[in-house]
Amino acid sequence: MEIYMLDGPPIAISATAIEASRSKEPILKIWEKYKKNIEEAKTLTNKVISFGHKIPEEFTSPSYAIERLTRLAALYFWAHINIQNLIYCAGIETSLRHVKIEKDQFCEEIKNRPEFLESTFQLYQSAIAQGVPIEDARYFLPEGISTRIVFSSSPRYIGKLSEILKSSQLPELQKIGNILANKIKELGYILEPEKPKYVWHFWEGLSDTESSEKIIETKGSLSMLAQLVRQRQLLCHVGSLEDIASRAEFVVPPSFSKELKEEYLGLAKKAVEIQKELLREKNPEFTYFLLLGQVANIKIETLNMDALKELSYARCCGASQWEIRQQGLAITNYLSEVGQKEIGPRCYRENICKEPGEAKNQCPVFKKTKGHSRQLSLKELSELLSTPYEIIKV
Structure with missing residues (x-):
């Protein structure tokens, strides 16, 4: 080292x-x-x-x-x-x-x-x-x-x-x-x-x-x-x-x-x-x-909702790794339930995808909307981006 x-x-x-x-x-x-x-x-x-x-x-x-x-x-x-x-x-x-x-x-x-x-x-x-x-x-x-x-x-x-x-x-x-x-x-x-x-x-x-x-x-x-x-x-x-x-x-x-x-x-x-x-x-x-x-x-500790919004913005993207994206989606759903606005990934907030081509091609939301994901509801967006997985005790 x-x-x-x-x-x-x-x-x-x-x-x-x-x-x-x-x-x-x-x-x-x-x-x-x-x-x-x-x-x-x-x-x-x-x-x-x-x-x-x-x-x-x-x-x-x-x-x-x-x-x-x-x-x-x-x-x-x-x-x-x-x-x-x-x-x-x-x-x-x-x-x-x-x-x-x-x-x-x-x-x-x-x-x-x-x-x-x-x-x-x-x-x-x-x-x-x-x-x-x-x-x-x-x-x-x-x-x-x-x-x-x-x-x-x-x-x-x-x-x-x-x-x-x-x-x-x-x-x-x-x-x-x-x-x-x-x-x-x-x-x-x-x-x-x-x-x-x-x-x-x-x-x-x-x-x-x-x-x-x-x-x-x-x-x-x-x-x-x-x-x-x-x-x-x-x-x-x-x-x-x-x-x-x-x-x-x-x-x-x-x-x-x-x-x-x-x-x-x-x-x-x-x-x-x-x-x-x-x-x-x-x-x-x-x-x-x-x-x-x-x-x-x-235990995720935060001083305010803005920090959670930033997590939602950064980690819900279809280019994110699937497990961290599940965390981002869970936070996004929570923010929605408590009435927060301006939540979700960049493409949903700004109606444009800035990721490179290889990342776009892997994203189910981009495949469906070509980057204009505002045409979807937040629920539809979450369903497309969700990747369920198992946790097993050995």
Whole structure:
């Protein structure tokens, strides 16, 4: 695991983050390319912005890149960044919806259990070979696979985040926290520790104060949670990581055949056995063996309805992954029931679709309305976009 400071033109940082999300090229190699070719950086960045994605507009210099952190570490990182925790950060992560993983991306803790590694990787490959979308095949994968992120924030907020990471139980997170703290010191800052409102706990029996205008209870896979926690207007109180392992519930992607479903649940049982073994030892490395399809209980805390409207806007889109879209639709239906206006996805609010062609072609609403979805009722829109799925306890 390496952490780099990217100090240069913000537009080059934005382009680097975008390409790193869909590429296996080393981040520093991508960074050098765009630093030398600003016009190419402008073209890529503004193309993505034209599709309605605003994160590339938020990068400043210096920014930071973390290469080869685990998916678990990335999820833990993002889970603490939100307005209620008073931590601002903009960032992009490599998308496992689009980039296939390789065997060398498993962390050492997974590699030390070669039988489990072979099972999870072979099932992942087999699912893709059978035509299962990559975004569904990833439910076979454990949290102990490597990813990378590029992010931008101020010294204060990076310092605050580093304190959370340093105080965690997992050595990997502690290492990231210490390196980030040193990066801030290198810039000349000596920061006073600040206590966050929320910290995601590893062990059961710990909780945080919940004081908000609205709490919405839901549940979903860790794969979905990785997207939900990126809604920075919301705070997601997640059951402890130990609780996730103890519940042993799994989301089954609807694209899985009967045979794949059986193999998936068989792998889930193996993963749970390892998790319980490590839990008995109070070893926090059990978190690396949580599957991306494993279910967490979530309390969505919001200060106002506008934050929920933003979730509705961003996550109901037909281009969104089906599980996070189900969460978005549930929130949209709730907002409708309490009389809120200006809800639903962009195409419904603005009567235009800005997604690229490949995303349009996959959207049932666009196929029916060619982007003019205001001709539908909100109920008709929800029915077209809904993708029911199973949650099974093993």
